[in-house]
Amino acid sequence: MSRLEQIVDLEKRFLLPTYNRYPVGFERGKGVFLFDFEGKKYLDFVAGLGVNALGHAHPRIVKAIREQAAKAIHLSNLYYNEYQGQLAERLCQLSGLDRVFFSNSGTEAMEGAIKLARLAGHRVGGDAKCQLVALEGSYHGRTFGAMSLTGQDKYRKGFEPLLGDVTFVAQNDLAALRAAVSADTCAIVLEPIFGEGGILECSTEFLRECRSLADQHQAALIFDEIQCGLGRTGTIFAFQSFGVTPDIVAIAKPIAAGVPLGAFVSREPFASAISPGQHGTTFGGGPLACRVGLEYLSIVEEERLLENVAKVGDYLHQQLQGLVEKCAATREVRGRGFIQGLVLDIPARPLVEQGLAEGVLFNVTQDTVLRFLPPFMLEEKHVDKAVRVLKKMLGKKRKKQTVPQPADRAIA
Ligand SMILES: Cc1ncc(COP(=O)(O)O)c(C=O)c1O
Secondary structure, eight states, X not given: XXXXXHHHHHHHHXXXXXXXXXXXXXXXXEBXXXXXXXXXXXXXXXXXXXXXXXXXXXXXXXXXXXXXXXXXXXXXXXXXXXXXXXXXXXXXXXXXXOEEEEESSHHHHHHHHHXXXXXXXXXXXXXXXXXXXXXXXXXXXXXXXXXXXXXXXXXXXXXXXXXXXXXXXXXXXXXXXXXXXXXXXXXXXXXXXXXXXXSEEOOHHXXXXXXXXXXXXXXXXXXXXXXXXXXXXXXXXXXXXXXXXXXXEEEOGGGGTTSOOEEEEEOHHHHTTOOTTSSOOSSTTOHHXXXXXXXXXXXXXHTTHHHHHHHHHHHHHHHHHHHHHHXXXXXXXXXXXXXXXXXXXXXXXXXXXXXXXXXXXXXXXXXXXXXEOOOTTOOHHHHHHHHHHHHHHHOBOOXXXXXXXXXXXXXX
């Protein structure tokens, strides 16, 4: 049995069957490449589902982890550590918001954000101010609170009852939004760009209306930037690309370059609703994760990665657009920067499998959308390679029929 077959066999016997993995395993990575157990090289357009924004084995991240692991990995939130406050300060400076809570994952960041919005809501409007407004097609995670805000049946089915106070509206439907938000709303929750939902952007007009309704009703506007945030759109927060600032923003994925860390950042009027003991975590905000988080932000700034995301992101968009014009079964390109989707007329999983054979890692979401979440140092030559592979897999568009069809002939 090969090493991969042994691993597959072991997992089959001992893991809960929650994942439908691709038939490949990786041993290590370097920059925008991964290497499997046989040493085959793959160009990575998945980046660990958006986590590996700095690619693999970035020397500064490796150094920070080595140094900090030798000092203290974990201390607990009973005590102070050197880096939690520093990372919170950086996130507040970058977002323009006021206070941070550190969790271990994106889902937990969402849970904390909902709890904070409920506390703040109850403070201004009593028990009745508990209603949540979220979007159809959204994804916020798989714990009960986050799942209750997730507007897709496939994630909710079988787990009911969920939180009962959530109203879903269609993305960018202003009338439905206005009808859903009331004095009893404590939060409007959304991803400015749907990630798992298929790379669909909220319109600026819709985000502005969310902002204005939240203000009018003293509700929290919560943005889930777990996938689209921290640089992926070409600005450090996606909301800066849209020019609408939330009251609370949730982040996770790349913040500690693969060391589990999530956070939500809140404006003071909401942050002040919570007091000691009302929320907490054993692991969140540990010295290792926070030190790496600080290093992540420094690297993004010092290596001018946001500029690269914007520039190469535009190039990626153009090249994908070229595929839509030339290749069969392609419909449209969505997204911006390094969060983009190529919408197909056919299931995308077989293409991902063919991509493995060609040495390029792609990802699929919503069955027919190829999702691109590459590392921030991706170059145009890497885009060219991926596009060549996609072109080969998709084949040419058939020429428009010029010969009269049988039905036409009958009429004629
Ligand atoms: C927009 C969004 N919210 C929440 C989550 C959940 O984050 P995690 O898997 O870190 O718990 C994800 C994960 O993909 C996400 O994309």
